[in-house]
Amino acid sequence: MTPGLPLAGEAFGGLADVWVYLSASPLLGLSITLLVYHGAFLLYQRSGLHPLANPVALSVITLGVLLWVTNTPYATYFEGAQFVHFLLGPATVALAAPLFEQMARLKRLWLPMLGALVVGTLSATASAIGVAWALGASKETIASLAPKSVTAPVAMGISEQIGGLPTLTAALVVCTGILGAASARYVFDALRITDPSARGFALGTAAHGIGTARAFLVNPESGAFAGLAMGLCALFSAVALPLVAGFLLRWI
Amino acid sequence: MIPALAALLVFQLIGEALVRTLSVPVPGPVAGMALLLVALVLRPASLQAIKPTSNTLLQHLSLLFVPAGVGVMLHLERLGDEALAIGVALVVSTLVGLASAALTMAWLMKRGSSGSPPASPLPADEGGP
Numbered sequence: 001m002t003p004g005l006p007l008a009g010e011a012f013g014g015l016a017d018v019w020v021y022l023s024a025s026p027l028l029g030l031s032i033t034l035l036v037y038h039g040a041f042l043l044y045q046r047s048g049l050h051p052l053a054n055p056v057a058l059s060v061i062t063l064g065v066l067l068w069v070t071n072t073p074y075a076t077y078f079e080g081a082q083f084v085h086f087l088l089g090p091a092t093v094a095l096a097a098p099l100f101e102q103m104a105r106l107k108r109l110w111l112p113m114l115g116a117l118v119v120g121t122l123s124a125t126a127s128a129i130g131v132a133w134a135l136g137a138s139k140e141t142i143a144s145l146a147p148k149s150v151t152a153p154v155a156m157g158i159s160e161q162i163g164g165l166p167t168l169t170a171a172l173v174v175c176t177g178i179l180g181a182a183s184a185r186y187v188f189d190a191l192r193i194t195d196p197s198a199r200g201f202a203l204g205t206a207a208h209g210i211g212t213a214r215a216f217l218v219n220p221e222s223g224a225f226a227g228l229a230m231g232l233c234a235l236f237s238a239v240a241l242p243l244v245a246g247f248l249l250r251w252i
Numbered sequence: 253m254i255p256a257l258a259a260l261l262v263f264q265l266i267g268e269a270l271v272r273t274l275s276v277p278v279p280g281p282v283a284g285m286a287l288l289l290v291a292l293v294l295r296p297a298s299l300q301a302i303k304p305t306s307n308t309l310l311q312h313l314s315l316l317f318v319p320a321g322v323g324v325m326l327h328l329e330r331l332g333d334e335a336l337a338i339g340v341a342l343v344v345s346t347l348v349g350l351a352s353a354a355l356t357m358a359w360l361m362k363r364g365s366s367g368s369p370p371a372s373p374l375p376a377d378e379g380g381p
Contacts, residue, residue, distance in 0.1 A: 037315045056314050060321035067322065074323050081319035087309065088316045090260035092281035093267070094306030096288035100299060112360035120353025128345035135337035145341055149349050152320065153279040168331075171324040172342060174317070179346045187350045191358075198357040206349030213313035223310065229353075231282045238277035 023072060029080020036062050049217060051185045056210055057178045088209075095212075095231070098224035105197060106228065113201055113225075117232050120205035124149045125245055133252050140164060142252070146245040148172040149180075150237040151208040151230055161242045162249060173208065180207025181214035196222045204229025256305035263288045 022028045040058035047053040067077055078085070099106065106113075128145045137145070143164030147155040152173045159169035184203045193199055200222030203211035208230045216223030267284030270276075276283070292299055331338055 033318055034315075037318055041314075054314075056317050056321055059315075059318045060325055063318065063322045064325040077322065078319060081322070084316055085319040088320075089264045089281045089284075090257065091309040091313055091316055092279075093260045093263045093284040093288055094302070094309045096263075096285045096292060097299060097303055097306040098310065099285075099289055100292040100296075103293070109357075109361065109364075111364060112357045115360045116353040116357035119356040120349050123352040124345045124349030127348040128341045131344045132337050132341035135340060137334050137337040137341070141334050141338060145338065145345075148342065149346070151279065151282070154277065154282075157277055167327060170320070171327045172338070174321045174324040175328075175342055176346050177317070178321075179342060180350060183347060184350055187347060188354055191351060191355060193354045193358050195358060195361065198354050198361060201357055202350050202354035205353040206346055209313065210317055213317065216310050216313055227285075227310075231285055234282050235278055 023070070024076065026080035026083070029077045030083055031080070032066065032077075033059075033063065033081045033084055036066075051182045051214070054178055054182050054214065056213070057182065060174075060178075092209075095224075095227035098220060099228050102197075102221065102224040102228075109197065112198075113229070113232070116198070116201055117205055117229065117236055120202060121149065121233055121237055121240070122244060124206055125241060126248065129245065129248050129252070139249065139252075141168070143245070143249055144168040145172055146249075147237060147241050148176045149206050149208065149233065150241070151234050154234040154238050158237060158241050158245070162246050174210070177207045177210025180211045184211065184214065197225045200225035201229045205233050208233065253305050256302040259302055260284075260288075260306065260309075263291075 037055060037059045040053075040055040040062065043058060044050070044053045044055045063077070066072075067074065125146050128148060129142055132142045132145050140163065143162045144159050144166075146162060146164065147158035147169060149155075150158065150173070152170050155169050155173045156166035158164075159166050180203060184199070184207070188194075188199050188202070193202070196219045200215045200219070203215050203222070204226030207214075212223060212226040212230050215226035263284040264281050265284075266287055267282070268280030270287075271278050271280050271283050288302075
């Protein structure tokens with residue numbers, strides 16, 4: 001299978017052959033994803049879980065630079081990385097387990113959660129639309145920004161409905177997640193929000209899955225509430241955002 | 253681990269099938285999560301069977317976002333002259349979303365639990381505030 005590595009003489013040509021083989025095989029994309037993430041995670045742990053050393057952001061930047069330097073198309077990389085990407089589905093389903101363990105608290109906190117969900121989702125959407133409009137962004141861009149706090153598949157659907165670009169929305173969703181995960185601790189500390197359930201729920205509302213991932217790394221209880229917020233936010237946004245954002249977009 | 257992984261995948265499968273059949277605008281995995289939650293309520297004993305696997309997956313949730321994130325970064329150079337407006341809107345709205353959700357929740361929790369401590373271990377006082 002692998003072209004043999006000739007020992008002397010044409011070693012350079014041999015290495016080039018190996019590279020040609022490896023760069024087209026899913027093995028490379030998958031290994032490099034795991035290695036880079038592991039490195040980023042070690043750095044994150046070294047920094048004492050510092051929010052600015054977010055492992056998603058570090059890995060994404062490193063891999064982006066690697067692809068750019070080696071001139072590798074994203075599609076080739078994704079052939080390997082898709083095995084990791086695929087696990088997002090079962091991981092989302094797995095959120096049911098921590099949720100179930102928090103059931104007693106969930107039942108008691110349904111009203112605060114409902115309030116946080118509605119206020120958080122609508123204020124994030126309205127402020128995104130308002131700021132982008134004030135700075136002169138095009139209507140298409142504003143529509144792509146509006147659903148960026150929602151988990152990617154739902155956000156893309158909403159964006160399409162209200163006249164945005166789904167792929168741009170997907171990019172903005174990831175940026176929002178990284179920003180939220182990196183800044184949440186400072187926001188909550190400044191506001192003196194100490195309760196892990198409130199911190200987690202707000203993070204899941206404003207920064208979907210990437211926020212949820214950060215919450216799980218810090219505190220399992222926060223993680224459970226973040227996961228719930230992400231799911232509820234997807235549900236609520238799918239229904240409410242096309243109406244609210246559509247209305248605001250017509251008005252501006 | 254294999255039965256647990258199979259269970260997670262089957263719930264995702266049912267979720268995907270359900271949202272497509274009913275054409276609800278919710279991702280299949282989120283529907284699968286809701287279904288698994290219902291299943292756990294009906295059969296609490298099965299929590300032990302899926303817990304180790306789901307904990308492992310959730311501990312590494314960050315990793316799972318990396319491949320999609322890389323694709324996104326390659327898109328970003330196309331933002332062009334709207335980069336500033338988009339950047340500022342992203343930062344402001346993310347901070348507003350975090351702050352408003354956290355403040356609302358903390359305020360409603362304080363109002364609701366006036367007197368009793370928020371983390372009382374007694375379960376099943378249904379109806380909240």
